[in-house]
Amino acid sequence: MQYTIFHIDVNSAYLSWEATYRLQQQVSCVDLRTIPSIIGGDESKRHGIVLAKSIPAKKYGIKTGESLFSARQKCPSLVIVPPNYKLFMKCSDAMVSIFKEYFPLVERYSVDECFLDYTNMSHHFGSPIQFAHYLKNKIQKELGFTVNIGISSNKLLAKMASDFEKPNKIHTLFPDEIQEKMWSLPVRDLFMVGRATNNKLMKLGIYTIGQLANSDPDLLYAHFKSHGYLIHAYANGTATAIVKPCSPEAKGIGNSTTISFDVTDSRTAKLILLSLTETVCMRLRDSNMIAKMVSISIKSHDFVSLSHQMNLTESTDITSNIYKAACTLFDEAWNKEPIRHLGVRVSSLTSKSYTQLSLFDFDNYEKHTALDESIDKIRLRYGNTSIIRASFLYSGLRPLNGGMPEENYPLMSSLL
DNA sequence: TCTGGGGTCCTAGGACCC
DNA sequence: TCTGGGGTCCTAGGACCC
CATH class of the missing domain: 1.10.150.20 (5' to 3' exonuclease, C-terminal subdomain)
Structure with missing residues (x-):
């Protein structure tokens, strides 16, 4: 069976999306893509790294993931713009809706990358290269940003092809072109x-x-x-995975954060763990799953990481139970080094519909579940900070921590 | 590195059992 | 215990991706 696979990759996704937005909203008449610019985090919160760069910024040797400090040294006139994740989700969704007009199978590999299966579609839409041009131009005309499209007979080669010359280009990498390209x-x-x-x-x-x-x-x-x-x-260009029709079930849900200061006391650390657990559990309940494994991670001020995990006696989605486990893990693991970064993650997920409750815990379970459900509803209606734990009052800490993607993307796998 | 946050997968080594 | 080996399960850490 000979497949034809497309890999679509948005050029400098975060930066292009922000640039497009600014032009459309007439925030500024400068196109960020044409000047040395980057999307970067907030240095005062110790989130100061490069998330995306323009092509002119790349010419200064600026790389994704490097610190803003070093990026600014390479290019003092660098324009730095904070990320707007809600906008990024909207742009990503808009692009996917265009694909869905033509493709029954859209595999969303990440916020800015998709695989499409063009096999047997030539008699409707023309040659793969013709259709790729049509698709690329349609996205540019309707949404204002450019993409690269890689075309081949499997996902790996299509992905490698989309990474060739950028931006706004279409490349093929069929098996007989592997040596050459x-x-x-x-x-x-x-x-x-x-x-x-x-x-x-x-x-x-x-x-x-x-x-x-x-x-x-x-x-x-x-x-x-x-x-x-x-x-x-x-x-050698060998890969066997097919374009997946829908997102696989998540294996775990986690949130982590770099704290703007070093934490040296366990009370503060546990408040941050609570804020992370709150978002993890909201996402867990939203996905209708329960978790058996809880893990925490700690990164110290000198960037040494450690992690610790435990199996619960019973799967749960109750915030207070998972928080209790996280605290136990923290007490066992923390070596009193000043803490830069904390994370909470749940895994060994199963569907909530199969919950088996132990008889002893039933009352407790009902009570906690009712509480969590009410809190979720209030936050959904009035905003995430409309209801917070009293322990956060006057603490100066955020009561909820961690990003909550509006849609769960299929997650990246090394198998293409 | 003045070094984020969300994931997945693999492996070495230890505990435990026969 | 002057002792083997093999299987399984769990954990922590490290590799990779965007």
């Missing part, structure tokens, strides 16, 4: 070769995707275990 690239450009793997590969004398493709899989296994086989297959 992919093998000369640095191995770091291959999907699933990150910094650590890249460093190890370089020590083995493997610098290009072609060298990786032609190296001995057993040697790779010896150094990288199963990941070695994976990247060897990817370097």
Whole structure:
């Protein structure tokens, strides 16, 4: 079976979306995409990293993920704009609705990337390249931003293709083009070769995707275990996953935050854990799931991370129960180092409809569930801060912490 | 690095059992 | 205990993605 797969990637997504919005709202007549600019977090809250960059900013050597401090050193005139996640969701949704006009199968890989299956659609819409141009132009005309489209016979190659020259370009990377278009690239450009793997590969004398493709899989296994086989297959353009019709069930739900100051006392740390647990549990209840595993993570002021987890005796979605577990975990794990970052996550999720309640706990469960439900409803109607725990009063801390995506995206998997 | 926040997947090592 | 080996389960940490 020969597939035709599209991978759509919004060019500098956050930055393009903000630029488009500003032009449409006539906030400014400057197009952020044409000047050195970035979307960046708030340094005073210690969130100061580059989230997206314009092409002119890239020319200064500015990279996604680097600190704003270092970005500004590379380009003193850099324009820095805070992120507007609600806007980003809207733009993403608008793009997906365009795809859904034509494609029964839209796999939303992330907020700014989709896979589409064009197999057997040529007799309706023309050749893949023709239709990709039509789609790209339609998005630009109706929504105001540009995308790259990669076309191939599987998801991996389509994704690699969309990463070639940018912006506003269409590329193919069919199996017979792999040698010519992919093998000369640095191995770091291959999907699933990150910094650590890249460093190890370089020590083995493997610098290009072609060298990786032609190296001995057993040697790779010896150094990288199963990941070695994976990247060897990817370097050869082999991947088997199909475009998924809908989002897979989430495996876990977590929120974490970098605190604007170092936390040195457990009372403050636990308040922050509560604010994180509140959002985690709201999302958990919203997805109609219950969790058996609770984990916390702590990053200290000197960037040393640790985590700790426990299985509950029974799955739950009750805020106070999960918070209790988080506190126990924190007390066991914290080594009294000043804390920069805290996280709460639940996993081992099952559908709530299969809940089995122990007889002893039934009253308690009913009471807590009724409370959580009422709080969720009030927050939904009057806003998230309309009802907060008394312990947050005068604490100077946010009563709810962590982003809550309005829609759950299918999540990224290394298997393409 | 003046270094975010949301995820998934894999593995080494320890506990426990036979 | 001057002792084996194998299987399974759990945990913490680290790799990767956007």
